Amino acid sequence: MMKAARLFLDWYPREGSQLGPREIKGKVAQEGSKFWRNPRVEIVQEPLPRIGPTEVLIKVRACGICGSDVLMAAFDGEGYTRYGYIMGNGVIIGHEFSGEIVEMGRRIDEYQRRIGKEVFKAGTPVTAQCVVNCGLCEKCKEGKFDECWLTEERGFSLDGAMAEYAVADFRHIYSLEDLSEKYSGEELFLAGALIEPLAGVYKALISIAGSLNPGDNAVVIGGGPIGLAGVALLKVIGAATVILFEPSPQRREIAKAVGADYAFDPGKVNLTEVILELTKGIGAKIYFEAAGVAASIGSDIDFLFKAGEAGSKLVLMGHGEENAMICTETLISGYNVVVGSHGHSGVWRNVIRMVATGLIDPRKMITQKITLEEVPEWLTILRSNKEEGKVIVVF
Amino acid sequence: MMKAARLFLDWYPREGSQLGPREIKGKVAQEGSKFWRNPRVEIVQEPLPRIGPTEVLIKVRACGICGSDVLMAAFDGEGYTRYGYIMGNGVIIGHEFSGEIVEMGRRIDEYQRRIGKEVFKAGTPVTAQCVVNCGLCEKCKEGKFDECWLTEERGFSLDGAMAEYAVADFRHIYSLEDLSEKYSGEELFLAGALIEPLAGVYKALISIAGSLNPGDNAVVIGGGPIGLAGVALLKVIGAATVILFEPSPQRREIAKAVGADYAFDPGKVNLTEVILELTKGIGAKIYFEAAGVAASIGSDIDFLFKAGEAGSKLVLMGHGEENAMICTETLISGYNVVVGSHGHSGVWRNVIRMVATGLIDPRKMITQKITLEEVPEWLTILRSNKEEGKVIVVF
Amino acid sequence: MMKAARLFLDWYPREGSQLGPREIKGKVAQEGSKFWRNPRVEIVQEPLPRIGPTEVLIKVRACGICGSDVLMAAFDGEGYTRYGYIMGNGVIIGHEFSGEIVEMGRRIDEYQRRIGKEVFKAGTPVTAQCVVNCGLCEKCKEGKFDECWLTEERGFSLDGAMAEYAVADFRHIYSLEDLSEKYSGEELFLAGALIEPLAGVYKALISIAGSLNPGDNAVVIGGGPIGLAGVALLKVIGAATVILFEPSPQRREIAKAVGADYAFDPGKVNLTEVILELTKGIGAKIYFEAAGVAASIGSDIDFLFKAGEAGSKLVLMGHGEENAMICTETLISGYNVVVGSHGHSGVWRNVIRMVATGLIDPRKMITQKITLEEVPEWLTILRSNKEEGKVIVVF
Amino acid sequence: MMKAARLFLDWYPREGSQLGPREIKGKVAQEGSKFWRNPRVEIVQEPLPRIGPTEVLIKVRACGICGSDVLMAAFDGEGYTRYGYIMGNGVIIGHEFSGEIVEMGRRIDEYQRRIGKEVFKAGTPVTAQCVVNCGLCEKCKEGKFDECWLTEERGFSLDGAMAEYAVADFRHIYSLEDLSEKYSGEELFLAGALIEPLAGVYKALISIAGSLNPGDNAVVIGGGPIGLAGVALLKVIGAATVILFEPSPQRREIAKAVGADYAFDPGKVNLTEVILELTKGIGAKIYFEAAGVAASIGSDIDFLFKAGEAGSKLVLMGHGEENAMICTETLISGYNVVVGSHGHSGVWRNVIRMVATGLIDPRKMITQKITLEEVPEWLTILRSNKEEGKVIVVF
Secondary structure, three states: OOOEEEEEEOOOOOOOOOOOOOOOOEEEEOOOHHEEEEEEEEEEEEEOOOOOEEEEEEEEEEEEEEEHHHOOOOOOOOOOEEOOOEOOEEEEEEOEEEEEEEEOHHHHHHHHHHHHOOOOOOEEEEOOOEEEEOOOOOHHHHOHHHHHOHHHEOOOEOOOOOEOOEEEEEEHEEEOOOHHHHHOOHHHHHHHHHHHHHHHHHHHHHHHHOOOOOOOOEEHHHHHHHHHHHHHHHHOOOOEEEEEEOOOOOHHHHOOOOOOOOOOOOOOHHHHHHHHHOOOOOOOOEEEEEEOOHHHHHHHHHHHHHOOOOOOOEEEHHHHHHHOOHHHHHHHOOOOOOOOOOOOOOOOHHHHHHHHHHOOOHHEEEEEEOHHHHHHHHHHHHHHHHOOOOEEOOO | EEEEEEEEEEEEEOOOOOOOOOEEOOOEOHHHHEEEEEEEEEEEEEEEOOOOOOEEEEEEEEOOOOOHHHHOEEEEOOOEEEEOOEEOOOOOOOOOOOOOOOEEEEEHHHHHHOOOOOOOOOOOEEEEEEEOOOOOOOOHOOOOHOOOOOOOEEEEOOOOEEOOOEEHHHHEOOOOOOHHHHHHHHHHHHHHHOHHHHHHHHHHHHHHHOOOOOOOEEEEEEOOOHHHHHHHHHHHHHOOOOOEEOOOOHHHHHHHHHHHHHEEEOOOOOOHHHHHHHOOOOOOEEEEEEEOOOOOOOOHHHHHHHHHHHHHOEEOOOOOOEEEEEEEEHHHHHEEEEOOOOOOOHHHHHHHHHHHOOOHHHEEEEEOOOOOOOHHHHHHHHHHHHOOOOOEEEE | OOEEEEEEEEOOOOOOOOOOOEEEEOEEOOHHEEEEEEEEEEEEOOOOOOOOOOOEEEEEEEEOOOOOHHHHEEOOOOOOOOOOOEEEEOEOOOOEEEEEEEEEHHHHHHHHEHOOOOOOOOOOEEEOOOOOOOOOOOHOOOOOOOOOOOOEEEEOEEEEOOEEEEEHHHHEEEEOOOOOOOOOOHHHHHHHHHHHHHHHHHHHHHHHHOOOOOOOOOEEEEHHHHHHHHHHHHHHOOOEEEEEEEOHHHHHHHHHHHHOEEEEEEOOOHHHHHHHHOOOOOOOEEEEOOOOOHHHHHHHEEEEEEEHHOOOEEEEOOOOOEEEOOOOHHHHHHHOOEEEOOOOOOOOOHHHHHHHOOOOHHHHEEEEEEHHHHHHHHHHHHHHHOOOOOEEOOO | OOOEEEEEEEEOOOOOOOOOOEEEEEEOOOOOHHOHHHHHEEEEEEEOOOOOOOOOEEEEEEEEHHHHHHHHHEOOOOOOOOOOEEEOEEOOOOOOOEEEEEEEEEEEEHHHHOOOOOOOOOOEEEEEEEOOOOOOOHHHHHHHHHHHHOOEEEOEEEEEHHHOEEEEEEEEEEEEEHHHOOOOOOHHHHHOHHHHHHHHHHHHHHHHOOOOOOOEEEEEOOOHHHHHHHHHHHOOOOOEEEEEOOOHHHHHHHHHHOOOOOOOOOOOOOOOHHHHOOOOOOOOOOEEEEOOOOOHHHHHHHHHHOOOOOOEEEEEEEOOOOOOOOOOOHHHOOOEEEEEEOOOOHHHHHHHHHOOOOOOOOOEEEEEEOOOHHHHHHHHHHHHHHOOOOEEEEE
């Protein structure tokens, strides 16, 4: 038997909502907040899951709480969940995790014999991506797994890892063996559980936005875990100056620990003035929006695009409730770019190497280690508490 | 003596407008529409210009009327020019031109002896870029001439080519000699005068937006000269399907002649439906906005970004009066990009080779050949007439 | 019952050859020419293959003979096959093919219901990639299927399509439905069978070498099917001038038909002189080596790199028997690049759209249509005949 | 009066050497080692140079000795200089320098008034690029200054900075003002003099080779100043593991100080084994050749390309006496790339920001500070001494 944190929901489509081909009444919705009400997370006792021939059973050792977890469990005035993407009913939440393999499907051994190396075995520390792509659609055929026509998401529409044991297909797991050179015991699993948010930020800044040139400046808006991961990554790829804006003093402290050259409370300084002064008038090459406030900082970005040097990029990762106004004229006159990203496929091994060699130590983002039983409470706390770095369940 | 079309203006700063370091009272303003009133274009008789040691004197043979020329000579209810960028008083307009060298500064010969080839001599057909970069600022040092701190613009703040003779510095001219393989006489100069708008579109779509992959689809909004140049370029770089939207039947006809697979009147079809149907649901990789209507088609683009495949780009080149709302959430979920461009430096030789080898024949865009005397009249006509392709002065 | 062309081999490892983990005595070798002797292709009668739950059975309608097929069936003085890559014994050859689906595995229907569209059904015209990647290794997890640790190849180590029926997994097939707008009947299948070689060339020139800028020049060495596909692709992406070198007059004629601006017999002209003259001294941006003669043209390329403009690329796709000497000093002084490619994953839908919309018509490369029974004879003929374009089996 | 180190040469063309259009008998040769004999460097006393209207006079404060300086002053058995690129007779050597502006040409003030900021004035610390491009040729028009048709080189064909005073045109100097935040006095000028070699390495690895992805591994061959700069840059852009090979223990120590994770004596270890072990079998993404030994390590690179993961790049910057054999088959099967670079235009401000913010501290490479009078002696010493990092003249 094992304990797990499951999310239960009530099916209550908003007026006018129509079921798409990939949605199943009472089971799964593509845009959660249009269908599900009364989210509640419960710690349940249940038998261990069974694995298929290409799957592994993982004893979970650490699992971070993501902003999406908080949003799924939060609700608006009418009781609808606040999370607007794929959500299934009764699913184990949790997708930022690490653990040890305890059992492997029979086809995996056979496969590893054929390739002549045993990458995975009982005891191997691993993490897994939450994008569970179908492998069969036209996008999967092109290797663009984050654009899969039929993506499921571990911890959203499929059982996740906020539980003592989790299951993942062989093609979605990554070995954390290399981390053992710098980390051991629980520390390895703490670092390993945070590969996932780093991978999302890596995909956004490196794969999608095309990085920056070493010696360029960078600005990060928002010092939650995604913003902090952005700070760490931008500094380690050669940004001359990384400037963070974040109201929480605790988060600003972490930002400095992971690489920010400057960290300001946006309520206490003039954002555009500070940036232009610290960058000596040229502005940043990358503005990384990780707070979901693009709508309210749009005119600042517009001003910076105009005042600074040409060819800047606004990289969007934070989900906001309002759309942002982009001044198209400023893009035209300054060759500026606005681009967004959300997935994480294809970059995991590079991120693991960055952590394994110590370039990035994601444990610095952790501010709370909690138990599985405390998860429901922390999901509530985090609705309003915007001071924490990463809150992580340790098993 | 020669004839020239000069633009005269009255200095009348709007309330609150402040002079920047690069503006000169009564002579030049960076944002024309904030300072200049009562624009009038007059055909004047005057002595030929003199050339400096690194300059050439060009006998102009053809000069196109650009949308900017029309805007400079147009005015709003208070009489202010409608053009919002750099404008000088009393300047000869015209920047899309070609002609023959009739005289060369003395340092050019010396220079050509040193390089051991005579690229330019009396009689050489040439065109010139209108970006007259300073060559000394930090951006010029980096070869990014379009981002020059002190750019002047031929035909805007410096004398242009809507005249029987024009002057250009050696470092801003390009030989049209290669065009003589496909074109002769006036035809060569007609094609040569239209290198400039092609160069702007090449810079936007290839250098700044990063092109598309052959076999991707493309959509062009607006069938004026810039949109038509976009159609021609996109087709010749391997777009599978190029779809144009443009109200004018004449322009739609030209679009088909230069490469559009389809051309629709946006008032008569549902833009998003047509695009999704013709692209079999995947949408376009590039949406090229060349009509200045980003504000009004924003929601269509948003819909297409969501319905089509991920990784699309909205490339902005058309100046609009309103800002466009970009749905940031759609950029995040689909890895989509919005980017703008306006310059043309660095791409001229490639564009000339494309015209010289017949890949693009810009003459197909010409709908009116006029005389210099007719310029003032056509500048008025073109304020409301949105049916023409390119109107070009032939000398 | 069906007819098929199977390749039989004798296991006879050369002295010193050691079996790797992925090789199986008497069954499959990674470097064929080190293990296999006495290749013979026989037309056999046998029962139709059975399909698994995610596979389709395809009635083959056309299948091209590739240079690799010729090499597998050819042998050196000691009787060893001339093909140096993966080869299995008793395998049906053929990997450039098209056909119609006649039966689908049961899981495919279920899958298509879930995605809400029926891309494939009985009667759908299809082709399939020959790279049969494992889907499980670290490279497959990154979407880099051509670098799969455990790749099998249809027609090399797995049964191919030189047979009346062939089997392919759902994740390796591509619909040719779009071709029906321009082609019908046999013509559709002829065009469809040649998607595979086009995909290899697309991968090399676009995905790996990074294309060229429109208006750049290109040179192709070798006018066999790969070189001809290179000519067609380079012209359609905006190369100003495409120059082919190929001894066979027939192939030169085809080259002109598919887009070459010039086609020369390299035995009759001075390659470097011709290129420098036709490109007016600047040389080509891409030199596409499709003849396997890099070793013998190395010094010409070196000369061209030096004489022409900087930043040129030598793109290697032709397998040669000797290594080429690259003058590293010329790369340093001219920022030149040498790069190679061989796979074809990830680009199929774009290539199909290019054929479907008529940008490229690969049927122009076909010089012989033959029957399955004639395959063994033509494999022998093609060892010495270097005059044909594509020889294709029609069913 | 000032002291300067001038290089005197005897004009003695090797048999068969022909003068090109840009060479002047007895004055300047494009390939020095084919024309010049008996190089001798002398410390001369002479009047201060005069500046033109767009030039500045710089009081030199530090000037590094580059490998090219050593080669120019070295000679082969027949007395010919060992340097094979542009060389003029009687020129002041030195091109890695920094100093303070002491006088400015009259047009600079006028220019700075127009842009509204005073970037340069008497006392401003500066460095200058050695590429003195013509500004007029077709490549300069495209902003590709390193490919200028008529490049002169400061310290090679024009007077350099191994002197108490040097002259540079306004468009070739860069302010070192930003360095004053981290460095002061002599330290600022030591750091500033080494911007030039860093810029060359930045151009090669970032601009030309296209960088690596953060988390990739990198190998550097050769721990002279160029190799050391490569180590520092690669580490600071996110290479997971940087491995250096260099025989000198002193240089290996410096390598570790500037960022190498490992530094080996290539005579004492098996290069390929070490690399594969430390990279866990995947090899490096970038192999940076900075020792001029591509010819002798060609087969190692070939082995590594084959054994490691696909898509690796060999980046060449070291000038060797022999050409290297590149196994084209390995490039084809592994999508590998060979590319070279030598210039440094366009990247200076980014490099200066990297030094100013402390990302790279080039002073760590300095092993000897000498006086101008010691230059001739050190040029001799450095022919055989391959132990030093950077030897730098302090004024």
